[in-house]
Amino acid sequence: xxxxLVTTSWxxxxxxxxxxxxxxxxxxxxxxxxAIEYETPLFIPHSRRLDLEKTLCDxxxxxxxxxxxxxxxxxxxxxxxxxxxxxxxxYDNQGVYSAPRAWWIFQAMGFQNVYVLDGGLPQWILENRxxxxxxxxxxxxxxxxxxxxxxxxxxxxxxILENINNRQFLVLDARSxxxxxxxxxxxxxxxxxxxxxxxxxxxxxxVLSGYCFKSDGQLAAIFSGLLGDKTSTLVFSCGSGITACIxxxxxxxxxxxxxxxxxxxxxxxxxxxxxxxEG
Numbered sequence: 001x002x003x004x005l006v007t008t009s010w011x012x013x014x015x016x017x018x019x020x021x022x023x024x025x026x027x028x029x030x031x032x033x034x035a036i037e038y039e040t041p042l043f044i045p046h047s048r049r050l051d052l053e054k055t056l057c058d059x060x061x062x063x064x065x066x067x068x069x070x071x072x073x074x075x076x077x078x079x080x081x082x083x084x085x086x087x088x089x090x091y092d093n094q095g096v097y098s099a100p101r102a103w104w105i106f107q108a109m110g111f112q113n114v115y116v117l118d119g120g121l122p123q124w125i126l127e128n129r130x131x132x133x134x135x136x137x138x139x140x141x142x143x144x145x146x147x148x149x150x151x152x153x154x155x156x157x158x159x160i161l162e163n164i165n166n167r168q169f170l171v172l173d174a175r176s177x178x179x180x181x182x183x184x185x186x187x188x189x190x191x192x193x194x195x196x197x198x199x200x201x202x203x204x205x206x207v208l209s210g211y212c213f214k215s216d217g218q219l220a221a222i223f224s225g226l227l228g229d230k231t232s233t234l235v236f237s238c239g240s241g242i243t244a245c246i247x248x249x250x251x252x253x254x255x256x257x258x259x260x261x262x263x264x265x266x267x268x269x270x271x272x273x274x275x276x277x278e279g
Contacts, residue, residue, distance in 0.1 A: 004103060004252055005118040005213065006089055012129055015046050021086050023050050024135070025102040026093040026121075032176055032243055033205055036094050036122055042131045044091065044117075044124055048080060049135045052098055052242075056105055064188075064240040064267045067154055073109045073147035082111065082143040091117035091124075095211030100245035104261055110148035116249060119211040126211070155235060155260045157269055163233075164197055164276075170227070171199035174238035174247045175266065182279030186239075191270040194279035196237065200226055204243045207250035219254035237262040237269075 014020055024047045030036075043049075050056065055076050058066040068076070082088060088106060090099040099116045106114040117124075125131060163169040173195055178184035180201040182193035195201070207214055207222065214222075234251055238244035241263045248259055262269075269275050 004115055004249060006115045007118055008124050008127055008129060011044070011089060011117055011124075015044075017087065019083075019085050019087050020046075021048065021080055021082060021088045022046050023048050023080065023088065023090050023102070024092065024121075025050050025052050025090050025098050027052060027098045027242070030094055030097060031239060032174075032203065033094075038093065040133060042093070042121065042125070042133060043135055044121060045130055045132050046136050047091075047132075048138065050076070050080070050102065052102060056102065063264050065242060065263075067108070067241075067263045068105065068147075070109065070147040070149050073105065074145070077106075077109075077111065077145045077147065078143040080143060081138070081141060082145045084113075084145065086113065086143070086145070088114040089117055090114070091120040093121040095120045095122045096208055096213060096246055098242060100249040101242050104153070104245045104248060108150050108153040108261070110150055111145055118213055123211040153260060154263050156262070157264060157272065157275060160196060160235065160262060160269075161275065167230070168232050169235065170230075170232040171196050171235045171237055171262065172202045172226070172247055172251075173199050173266070174202060174204040174236065174243045176203050177201055179239075179266075186266070186270060188267055188271075191267055192273075192277055194270070194277040195266075196269055197276050197278045199237065199278075202226065202247050204238070204246040207247055213250055213253055216253050216255070219250050223251060223254050223256065231258075233258045233260065235260045235262050237265045239265055240267045241265045
């Protein structure tokens with residue numbers, strides 16, 4: 001295990017660990033790349049299923065994919081049987097797509113013993129490892145973990161606006177270059193095209209190689225090219241807070257630690273005509 005990733009070989013060797021909780025957090029909609037489609041549902045053995053959009057989003061918020069509340073997180077984590085000694089591993093059926101979002105939610109709620117399966121289900125299948133067609137049923141006792149929100153890990157539009165001219169602060173945008181430059185229209189009604197002033201484009205496919213993340217050295221070179229020798233607080237944004245977590249996780253792999261997610265992302269910023277944009 002090498003935080004924040006586990007490999008397919010490690011997972012296969014440890015599938016029967018009592019404290020392991022393996023969770024499929026695949027999403028039905030994929031943005032920014034061609035989706036991998038399956039004729040029938042496939043899962044890694046011993047998987048549990050978690051619907052990020054219905055169970056780990058605050059559905060009472062007007063914001064798309066809003067971060068869950070502490071109480072909501074606690075209920076979901078306990079239903080999965082999560083305790084302090086649990087090892088939670090998330091994966092998805094696109095390689096690396098929605099699993100980093102679930103990982104960051106757990107991090108931001110104070111549970112750190114959580115990992116992402118590098119390459120996810122596609123890498124597992126590529127290596128001819130065993131798959132099943134149904135989610136495992138499990139009869140676990142309710143977990144005892146409780147969410148404790150870490151506000152330093154998530155920010156809103158006001159925080160960005162207050163720091164927009166701060167040279168020790170940089171927003172990285174995971175959307176496509178065309179959306180970043182305002183050359184492609186936004187899919188959501190009422191959302192302007194363009195990007196947050198002074199932000200930098202880092203489309204999430206650029207941190208991936210095949211189904212997996214690029215190596216830590218390759219990722220370090222990418223971030224060094226964007227940042228130079230500056231030591232900035234890095235804030236990650238995308239369309240609605242999902243793929244931002246991919247490049248956020250890649251920054252962790254590259255050795256960066258002062259990181260935040262702009263949870264509302266462009267669907268929040270672009271919809272507010274009072275906020276400045278560049279195109």
